[in-house]
Amino acid sequence: MTGNMEVPAGRMRSTVLGLSRKQWRWLGLLGLVTVAVGLPFVMEGYRTFQFTLTLAYAIAVLGLNILTGYNGQISLGHGAFYAVGAYTSAILMNLWGVPYWATVPVAGAISLAAGFLFGMPALRLQGLYLALATFALAVATPQLLKLHALEQWTGGSQGIVIIKPDAPFGLPLTQDQWLYFFTLAITVVMFVVARNLLRGRTGRALLAIRDHELAAQVMGINTALYKSGAFGVSAMFTGVAGALGAIAVQFVAPDSFNFFLSIAFLVAMIVGGLATISGAIFGALFIVFVPNLAGNISQAAPWAIYGVFVILFMYLMPYGLLGLLRRLVTRFRTVASGAD
Amino acid sequence: MTFRPFAILAFALTGLGLLTNPAVAKKYGPGVSDHEIKIGQTMPYSGPASAYGVIGKAEAAYFKMINDEGGVNGRTINLISLDDGYSPPKTVEQTRKLVEQDRVLFVYGGLGTPTNTAVHRYFNAKHVPQLFVATGASKWGQPKKFPWTMGWQPNYHTEGRIYGEYIRQHIPDAKIGILYQNDDYGKDYVNGLKEGLGDMAKRMIVAEVTYEVTDPTVDSQIISLKGSGANVFFNVTTPKFAAQAIRKAYDIDWHPTQFLNNVSASIGSVLKPAGLDKAKGVITANYLKDPTDKRWKDDKGYQKWEAWREKYMPKSDPSDINIVYGYSSAQTLIHVLKAAGDDLTRANIMKQAAGLHDLHLDMLLPGVTVDTGPDDYYPIEKEQLYQFDGENWVPLGKMETD
Numbered sequence: 233m234t235g236n237m238e239v240p241a242g243r244m245r246s247t248v249l250g251l252s253r254k255q256w257r258w259l260g261l262l263g264l265v266t267v268a269v270g271l272p273f274v275m276e277g278y279r280t281f282q283f284t285l286t287l288a289y290a291i292a293v294l295g296l297n298i299l300t301g302y303n304g305q306i307s308l309g310h311g312a313f314y315a316v317g318a319y320t321s322a323i324l325m326n327l328w329g330v331p332y333w334a335t336v337p338v339a340g341a342i343s344l345a346a347g348f349l350f351g352m353p354a355l356r357l358q359g360l361y362l363a364l365a366t367f368a369l370a371v372a373t374p375q376l377l378k379l380h381a382l383e384q385w386t387g388g389s390q391g392i393v394i395i396k397p398d399a400p401f402g403l404p405l406t407q408d409q410w411l412y413f414f415t416l417a418i419t420v421v422m423f424v425v426a427r428n429l430l431r432g433r434t435g436r437a438l439l440a441i442r443d444h445e446l447a448a449q450v451m452g453i454n455t456a457l458y459k460s461g462a463f464g465v466s467a468m469f470t471g472v473a474g475a476l477g478a479i480a481v482q483f484v485a486p487d488s489f490n491f492f493l494s495i496a497f498l499v500a501m502i503v504g505g506l507a508t509i510s511g512a513i514f515g516a517l518f519i520v521f522v523p524n525l526a527g528n529i530s531q532a533a534p535w536a537i538y539g540v541f542v543i544l545f546m547y548l549m550p551y552g553l554l555g556l557l558r559r560l561v562t563r564f565r566t567v568a569s570g571a572d
Numbered sequence: 573m574t575f576r577p578f579a580i581l582a583f584a585l586t587g588l589g590l591l592t593n594p595a596v597a598k599k600y601g602p603g604v605s606d607h608e609i610k611i612g613q614t615m616p617y618s619g620p621a622s623a624y625g626v627i628g629k630a631e632a633a634y635f636k637m638i639n640d641e642g643g644v645n646g647r648t649i650n651l652i653s654l655d656d657g658y659s660p661p662k663t664v665e666q667t668r669k670l671v672e673q674d675r676v677l678f679v680y681g682g683l684g685t686p687t688n689t690a691v692h693r694y695f696n697a698k699h700v701p702q703l704f705v706a707t708g709a710s711k712w713g714q715p716k717k718f719p720w721t722m723g724w725q726p727n728y729h730t731e732g733r734i735y736g737e738y739i740r741q742h743i744p745d746a747k748i749g750i751l752y753q754n755d756d757y758g759k760d761y762v763n764g765l766k767e768g769l770g771d772m773a774k775r776m777i778v779a780e781v782t783y784e785v786t787d788p789t790v791d792s793q794i795i796s797l798k799g800s801g802a803n804v805f806f807n808v809t810t811p812k813f814a815a816q817a818i819r820k821a822y823d824i825d826w827h828p829t830q831f832l833n834n835v836s837a838s839i840g841s842v843l844k845p846a847g848l849d850k851a852k853g854v855i856t857a858n859y860l861k862d863p864t865d866k867r868w869k870d871d872k873g874y875q876k877w878e879a880w881r882e883k884y885m886p887k888s889d890p891s892d893i894n895i896v897y898g899y900s901s902a903q904t905l906i907h908v909l910k911a912a913g914d915d916l917t918r919a920n921i922m923k924q925a926a927g928l929h930d931l932h933l934d935m936l937l938p939g940v941t942v943d944t945g946p947d948d949y950y951p952i953e954k955e956q957l958y959q960f961d962g963e964n965w966v967p968l969g970k971m972e973t974d
Binding site: 276277278279281282285371374375378388389390391393477481482483485487488490492527531532534535 | 617618653654655658659660661664665668669671672673686689690692693694754755756784786
C-alpha cells in the first residue's frame with residue numbers, strides 16, 4: 233500500500249493481460265485469502281492441524297528473518313524463544329487457568345523481554361561469535377526446561393498437557409478448524425506488523441546496519457538500540473509462534489524444543505528467502521512437509537533425503553523460493569510487455 | 573476419498589450380515605476389510621532414540637511371517653509404521669495422519685514416554701485404541717481414566733520395587749548410590765526402589781545423581797557415587813550409558829553390588845562393550861529370554877524365534893534384545909486379533925486385549941505370562957532376578973511378582 237517507492241519509474245504503467253500491476257496484486261491477494269480461508273473446509277482435521285502448525289512456524293521464521301535477514305545478526309537459537317513462548321502459554325493455562333487466547337500476548341511480551349535482555353550482551357558479539365552464543369542457548373534450552381528447581385511450573389521432562397479449545401460463540405467449527413482460524417488471524421496481524429515495521433524507517437535502519445554498521449552510525453542511527461530492539465522484536469514474533477504451536481499440539485515437553493528446531497527455523501528462513509516477508513510462509517511449508525516427503529521416499533535415511541532437498545534448493549534457488557518466484561514474474565512481465 | 577466406497581461397502585455388508593444371519597455377523601471398524609486389517613504405529617527411526625527403531629522393524633517382520641502364512645482369519649496385517657524422530661509434536665502429527673487420513677483400526681506399539689504422552693488424551697477422546705505402547709512408564713495402565721490405552725512390558729516402577737525388596741532382604745547393610753536418567757523413566761525406577769525399600773529407604777540411599785540423554789559420558793557421576801561411599805550401585809541408564817558406567821566403576825576400582833535396570837540387560841549391546849569380566853556380578857530382572865544366553869539353545873520357543881529371525885531379518889544383530897521385544901509384542905497382538913474374530917471394531921479390540929489369560933509367548937521366560945483384565949491394563953507383571961557370571965545370566969532366587 234506504500235507503493236510510492238521501490239518501483240522503478242519505467243515499469244509503473246506497464247500492464248500485463250490488460251491488468252495493471254496493482255490490480256494483479258489485489259487479484260493475488262484475493263486468491264490467497266480464498267485459499268487460506270477455504271483450506272480447513274476441504275482438508276481433513278489432520279491436514280488442518282498441519283497447516284495450523286505451518287502458520288505458527290511461519291511467524292517464527294518471520295521473527296528470525298527480522299533479526300538475521302534484515303539486521304544481519306545470525307541466530308542459531310531461536311528454538312529457545314519458541315520454547316519460552318510455548319511454556320509461557322502452557323504454564324498460564326495449566327496453573328492459573330488463563331484462557332488460551334489471553335496467553336498469546338503474554339507469551340509475546342515475555343519473549344520480547346527475554347530477547348531484548350539476551351540482545352544487549354549479544355551486542356558485543358559479531359557474526360560467527362553471535363552464532364555460537366545463540367547456539368549455546370539452543371543447546372541449553374531442553375536441559376534448562378528439565379531443571380529440578382523449575383519442575384513445579386514446567387512439569388520437568390514430563391511436560392505439560394494442554395486442553396484443546398472449542399470454537400467460541402457456538403460457531404459450527406471443529407476444534408481444528410477454529411484453531412486454524414485463530415492462528416490465521418494472528419498470523420495476518422503479525423505479518424502486517426512486520427511489514428509496517430520493515431517497509432519504513434525502522435526497516436531501512438536495520439538494513440543499513442546490516443550492510444555497513446559504521447556508515448549507519450555515521451548517519452545518526454543508534455545502532456545499539458536498533459540491534460537489541462531487533463533481537464527483542466524477533467524473539468517476540470517467535471514467542472507468539474511458540475504459544476500458538478503449543479496450543480495446536482496440546483503438549484509441551486523439553487524434547488520438543490531441541491537444537492534441531494532452531495536449525496529448522498534457519499533452514500526455513502533461507503529456503504523461503506532471506507530478508508523477505510512472505511518468504512517465511514514458503515519456508516514454513518518446507519519444514520513441515522518436506523521431512524514427511526523424505527520419510528515417504530526412504531524410511532531408512534529420511535534425513536539424508538531431506539539434506540539432498542536442502543542442497544537442491546540452495547543450488548537451484550539461491551535467493552529462496554520467493555526469489556525464484558520474483559525472477560519468474562519479472563521475466564514473464566518482460567516477455568509480456570515486449571509483446572504489447 | 574478412495575476410502576469412502578469401501579466404508580460404505582463395509583457398512584452395507586455389515587447390515588446385510590445382520591439381516592441374514594446374526595450369528596456370523598461381521599463387524600468392522602475403520603481400516604478393516606475381508607482381506608486386510610490396517611494398523612498404525614509411530615517409531616523413532618531417526619533421532620536420539622533411533623536404536624529402538626529395530627523394534628518396529630521386528631514387528632513388521634513378524635507380521636510379514638503371519639501374512640505369508642495366510643494372515644489372521646484370512647486377513648493380512650498392514651502395519652503403517654511412521655517415523656516420529658522421538659519428537660512429541662511430530663508424534664501428534666503422525667498419529668493424526670494415521671487415524672484421520674490412513675484410517676487405521678488402531679495404533680499399536682508406539683515407542684517412547686514423552687511421545688506417547690503427547691497423544692494419550694487424543695486417543696482417549698477419539699476412542700481409538702493406543703495398544704501395547706512400548707514404554708515402561710506406569711501411567712499406561714489406568715483403565716478407569718484412559719480406557720483406550722494399554723501398556724505391555726513390566727513397568728519400571730514394579731521392577732524398581734523388586735530390586736528394593738531384594739536389597740532390603742538380602743543386603744541389610746546396604747549403602748545405595750543411584751545413577752538415573754533425568755526423566756519419567758528414571759524417576760519411575762527410583763520411586764519403585766524406594767517403595768521396595770520401605771522405611772529403610774532414607775537410611776540406605778546415600779547418593780542420587782542424574783544424567784541427561786544428551787550427555788556424552790557419565791564418568792563424573794560414577795566418580796561422585798564412588799566418593800559417597802556406596803556399596804550398592806543402582807544403575808538406571810540406557811544401553812550406551814550403562815556400558816560406560818559399568819566400565820568406569822571397574823576402572824576407578826569401585827566394586828559395589830550392582831543392580832542394572834532391565835532396559836540395559838543385553839549381554840551383546842551392553843555387557844560386552846563394557847567388558848564381560850568388568851560386568852561380573854551385576855544383577856538384573858528380566859521377563860524375556862536373552863538370545864545370547866546359551867541355556868536357550870535347545871528351547872523350542874527360542875528355536876522358533878531364531879528360525880523366524882534368520883528368514884525375516886537375516887541381516888539383523890542376533891544379540892539385539894529389541895528384536896525379541898518386537899517379536900513378543902507382535903505375537904501378543906496376533907493373539908488379540910485372533911480372539912477378536914470377525915468383530916473387528918475398536919471396542920472389541922480393547923475388550924479382547926483386556927481379556928488375555930495365562931498367555932505364553934515363545935520368548936517370555938518360563939513362568940512369565942501375559943494376563944490382563946478389565947481392571948488390569950498391565951499385561952506382563954512377573955520378572956526373574958538374574959546375576960551375570962561373566963558369561964551368562966544365572967537365575968537368582970525365585971520368580972518375583974508384582
